[in-house]
Amino acid sequence: MWLLLLALIGSLGLSLAGPVSKNLTVPGIESQQAQSLLRQKMPEAAGGTMRIVVAAPQGATLDAENAKAAVGRGLAAAARVPGVVHVTDPYKSQTLSPDRTIAFADVQFRDAADEIPDTAKDALAGSLAPARDAGLQVEYGGSVMDPDTEVGGPAEIVGVVVAFAVLAVALGSLIAAGLPLLTALIGVGIGVLGVQFIANAVEMTSTATVLALMIGLAVGIDYALFILARHREQLADPDTDVEESAARATATAGSAVVFAGATVIIALAALAVTGVPFLTVMGLAAAATVLLAVLIAVTLVPALLGLLGERLRPRAPKTNRRKDTTWSLVWARTVTRKPLLVLLAGTLGLLAVAMPAKDLRLGLPSHASQPATTTQHKSYDLLTKGFGPGFNATLTAVVDTSRIPAIDREAALGRLATSLDRVPGLTRVGTPIPNSDTTLAAIPVIPATGPDDKATTDLVAHLRDLKAGAARDGATLYIAGATAAAIDVSAKLADALPLFIAIIVILALALLTIAFRSVLVPLKAVAGFLLSIAASLGATVWVFQSGHLNGLLDIPTAGPVTAFLPVLLIGVLFGLAMDYEVFLVSRMREHFQHTRDADEAVTHGVAASGRVVTAAALIMVAVFGGFVFNHDPIIKSIGFALAIGVFIDAFIVRMTLVPAAMALLGHRAWTLPRWLDRITPDVDVEGTNLPQPPAKTIASATERTPDPADHSQVLSSNVTPTSGVTRG
Template identity: 75%
Template sequence: MRRRGRVIGLWLLLLATIGALGTTLAGPTSTEFTVPGIESQQAQDLLERQLPESAGGTARLVVAAPAGQTLDAPAAQAALRDGLHRAAAIPGVVHVADPFESRTVSPDLRIAFADVQFAQPAHDVPQSAKDALVDAAGPLRDAGLQAEYGGTVMEPAIEVGGPAEVIGVVVAFVVLAVALGSLVAAGLPLLTAVVGVGIGVLGAQLLANVVEMTGTATVLALMIGLAVGIDYALFIIARHREQLADPDTDIEESAARATATAGSAVVFAGATVIIALAALAVTGIPFLTVMGLAAAATVLLAVLVAVTLVPALLGLLGERLRPRPRAAKPEKRSGTWSAAWARAVTRKPLVVLLVGVVGLLALALPARDLRLGLPGNASQPTASTQHKSYDLLSEGFGPGFNATLVAVVDAAGIPAERREPALAELHATLSADPGVAAVGRPVASADGSTVAVPVVPRTGPDDRETSELVDRLREHKAAVTANGGTLYVAGATAAAIDVSGKLADALPLFVGLIVVLALALLAVAFRSLLVPLKAVLGFLLSVAAALGITVWVFQDGHLNGLLDIPSAGPVTSFLPVLLIGVLFGLAMDYEVFLVSRMREHHQHTGDAAGAVTHGVAQSGRVVTAAALIMVAVFGGFVFNHDPIIKSIGFALAVGVFIDAFVVRMTLVPAAMALLGRRAWRLPRPLDRVIPDVDLEGASLPAPGPRPAPKPAEAERV
């Protein structure tokens, strides 16, 4: 605070430097979620080595004639030839399939598709090539035909900063203004959060030059960094203004004490979020590890901003943050409603606990039918070309054409004279499966050692029957192995199934790690065993309820119109892991800020029952404001067009709302009232081992009298 000019200058310099580098040298982001070692990725690696022309990105041009017309009309055929000729001339395109030659025309001759194959992977295809491909369909549109695009090359980029996200920030400002009672104070958390988020997100874009990073990773860093950055600054500023309500409190002394108490809790709470996000690395999935580390780095910046830049700004603003004398009474009465709420909850704590737990378990019931997957074109906005191409393919050829699989055979170990009979046998086996609609023409490498066979299911990419088909097709490996070869089942749909399976296998380990971390961290924070146990059980209830509501909305299809969800489908495969990691950290935030005030009162008075009411009364308003800000920020992303961002924003908004208002503000006081003095007991062996971190500042010296300002200082004030 005494060196506020230097501190503020250093942060602004860092923001300007990282901002300039991050915007001018931003690396590419990917829309692909690959996992090394899974079967579909092994097949993709084999194709890149042996059949590079089949491993490149693909854009699928879907063409439809108006109702009552067909594509074999002379004008339509001429326009189609012209469009395909233009597509073939685009740099990077190695092959364009003619629908009539490759027989990709619907039986009624009204819908057809042509695959445009690129030499490079989808994420390496430049935007100029994509724009040229869209322009190539000009003759088709001029002829009155509908032309839409799908395929890996045409996957839309993730965009943020729309009206919904801005509305979320505006709501956060309104909540801050009401909670702090000052527009100047309300602007501080937003200002400091922007500094931390700007450095974090732009730094992540810069690192994308050396680390493969998905667009979802940068958006997640923005989402979480913005939410915690606002909340952490709010906790310190609210404590500062609470102390300044006493006219005898010195500005510097108040800022120091606010940082020593609320700031210590911020450091501890931020550490739990960072550890939870970094723990995503234990899943062994690279894109999820990068996602977690990018978000964790942004949270670390939010913590550093809160304990350095915020105190510096408190010193810069000085007396302007002190509540006016006429506003001092409301400040002193702060927590009146929260004290009344605490008394109501603790009056019959057992009843409150039973009702709350049963209600949360009821909300969690839909999670029993949880299905994991990756959203496809059906989940894109209905007005997008990707969604329209999906609908046209389903109409003309059946839903399975949107879920095409690829049977990849490594035939290097099969004797040359036996390759053709072995492949013919496999072709017949694949065609005989009742779930297969068609088996395409095999494509072989120059030496015949690698063969790719397209397989079209009868059902769509999100159907359970398609997952079962992939499992059945993989059962035919033994026959190919007996001939000396290796069979892989690949394709975008198989990759989504494999990624979901890998994440489902990693989930139990991740949950176990999070639970152990929570118990250890909270045992250190509160020097108690029952408080951490209660906190972990509440966290698990919050996760289960949030996941149940997410399944009910996104998988079961409820509220689709209200939330602008184009179609129901499996829950994003990495959403449960992200929800657990992020919600764990945020839930521990509220636990620390709420229960630390209870422990502070108990240490000073020894009154366990009064500590519960006092803690909720002192922290209730700030925790409520912090939770509403989180919900507003996350809720703004619910209306993002990207289905992954939409589902993550929804799950986090619902999870924070449930955890803050149902678990922390309701079930926690009830449980603490039932536990009484037992909540604060710690076995003697652990008491000697566990350090005393003193989050509440109990060891701080008593505040001294406010020094009289010097004449020059008084004039400046």
């Protein structure tokens, strides 16, 4: 049935894939209001723009007759491209650099930037052939040239290969290693192709598809791994029946998968509270893929366990190696020997890593963040060299003059232009350009600083302070443009961040209280999660905003952190952190329920789940890390933040700080006030109340003398939860 569903959704997604948008806009922000006004009253100024940048060869200028003629022929051909409504002439508009070596011309389209077909872009590139033939360098920028997001390159494939290698080492079987990859790819195929099909009805950004792929692949592998590892642990007993083992693995590890998956889904869906449509769509698309991963884990995975049967049973060890020689048990005993010291050292270390996060600045990537070999980056550099960085951050003052008498409109626009010219930090204020009935005007404004500079953000705020003066004349002033839009989106997301964090924290406390019937365990988990978030944001700021490791990670230039990355990181990392918390602490609680020994429960929990949690985290890091080498700056930063976040949370917080904290808490970790105990539902994540195994397994278990260090015998037996007596 799953394969049939993949074929059906796949055929729809491939043949009827909907369009994806590159616009990260937010309704209601000022720049978007101005854009809507332009589209309504001045459509010729609301379409996409391509900026053609021309540079003379070394030792020459663009004033040479052959250069003028070549540029003129190229721009004339550009004006004939379908969809183009206007092309500026750099010689008439004086958009030449002071040394006459660099010039730019703006090509205005009728349609929005993301609606311009590739054929039109190719035709424009071909139209400037005369300029290139004359020895001139021609590069392209502007909103029309925002690149498409592409995935599936060598780096992402390497991430999957590393994941397979980790699975093979962790499971000791190539067949077993292939099973999680197979089920994850089926889930991702259905999820991603389904998202592409749904794009016909819902505006979908290209980033939403990539996020669905990234999250779906990582959790799909991990969820299948958790169930498969439990199944093979049980099959280590030669008397355990395959069907019985598959059922019990699904009832225990599968229950944890459902619970952990629910936290990821809720966290991703909670992105809707930001009030940002494109982020809501991204969250829901990723949540749907995670839901598929959960459903596959508890249906397709058990079906494959039955299909593969005895081939998944691990080989008997050549030597009778005791359980207490495993690295995970040694690690657990090391961490819990001096728990307070470990807790203080780990916390201080993470706080040190988090320090750069205090300087966090949000924004959207400009063309400067594109790879240095792309035409977008080259055009950005040429404009900066010839005219200054502000020409890459052009703003537009949109003025609604409909309430001013027609006879007074020109004078009012003149006074506003004078006021704009007095604002410090501007290089140039252009001549007001009115629409056909003079009820709306656009004034080009050139800052002195680039789009990623904090001074530009301050400048936009100062320009908007002029609204009161414009209102006295009866006009309404808006500051718009791509740079202003990026600033507005960043501010909107920054305002939504505290509410989103509060929702996530409350959600975590509620879910973990239900899962572990404890108050201190959820509080400890949330504190660890906040440490992970702070440290991963600190590392991201240190790399992408401060410019460290740029060469190693192929980051062309430092700049603000992608505006929606913190919100996305919190949502995704919360779900993944709760995954590891549930799988690790549920094994501790399982042992505590059986033995009532709090100290031994901590070491047993780490020993029983350390190997599989380590493998799962390494897989996550490999999958997310593969996206770090994607050329798209947004995907690159998301991949890095998630990879470093998972690494910190799994290995430092969950595998180190959690055992240390649990050792300090002792029996207190498992207490719940009576009033709260009465109203808290019992979800039995650990499978404590499962029925007895079949008689064959019980009989065979009594014939052998149990090894106290062999935890698999305890895990595969039925117990009385409160007595601590194991019954074979």
